[in-house]
Ligand code: SF4
């Protein structure tokens with residue numbers, strides 16, 4: 415890893431240099447929140463955002479996309495030709511970069527890489543930026559408050575300047591051409607350590623730090639708690655829509671009006687939707703809220719860990735804000751905290 419320092423005043427030049435060759439998407443203010451959107455000027459970027467409503471996942475796994483078109487009369491399928499926009503995601507927080515790293519495990523680095531996801535991922539540069547946690551953030555519990563890989567540049571704010579971690583030649587060349595990067599001094603490193611400590615000390619300490627949550631979930635699989643939690647679920651699927659690591663999808667073939675040609679589409683799906691596990695014949699493998707919510711929490715805090723050695727939840731806090739029934743991983747952690755207290759009585 416190469417480190418350089420740039421002044422904060424050089425940031426607009428860096429953004430403009432990216433805009434010369436890429437579509438740049440960045441956090442911008444929208445209503446009372448923030449969203450990642452394509453920008454036309456560096457002035458639009460709101461780098462002091464807390465969390466965007468939806469994560470940058472949408473640029474790799476769009477909510478809806480056509481996989482291919484077909485002609486049923488001749489039994490032909492058009493070649494895969496997804497439109498790829500060379501893009502820079504500018505200003506992603508560490509948790510969102512860690513979320514993309516998890517999506518990579520599923521869609522890019524697995525046994526059967528997804529060509530649509532992979533093509534978009536390979537045409538995208540990621541520029542991360544340091545942040546301070548909001549009251550809903552708990553990324554520190556799983557070590558997602560730092561991104562160790564998965565970005566091209568990472569900008570750590572060290573007060574009027576940025577310590578830049580560089581991990582791709584393409585981004586390094588643009589940085590070199592647009593700014594006047596200098597070698598980090600001991601003073602810069604000390605400021606980096608101060609900034610890191612300040613961030614670590616700013617997390618909401620009311621979120622219980624229960625590292626053995628995966629094991630506890632197995633032990634309490636049949637606890638009535640899941641009935642209570644799942645019974646509150648409105649099946650609105652907002653949690654999955656905002657989650658940077660939810661990746662379930664549905665696939666549908668639709669015929670054109672001529673009844674001969676059509677297309678196959680992929681759309682986001684959610685395991686909290688009642689019809690998610692409905693199969694032919696009318697059987698539903700997860701017919702009640704208890705099973706659906708418990709499944710979602712298991713996938714986030716247990717199942718993915720067993721397969722990939724890391725939690726699927728990165729602690730971004732989006733579902734904490736989005737769920738009107740107060741169903742989220744923090745609630746699960748609080749349940750195990752209560753259980754631990756009861757056992758100790
Ligand atoms: S857990 Fe919350 S956000 Fe998710 S579907 Fe249920 S009510 Fe909606």
Ligand code: SF4
Nearest residue numbers: 657727728730731733
């Ligand atoms: S489960 Fe909630 S807190 Fe965890 S990554 Fe998804 S949206 Fe963020």
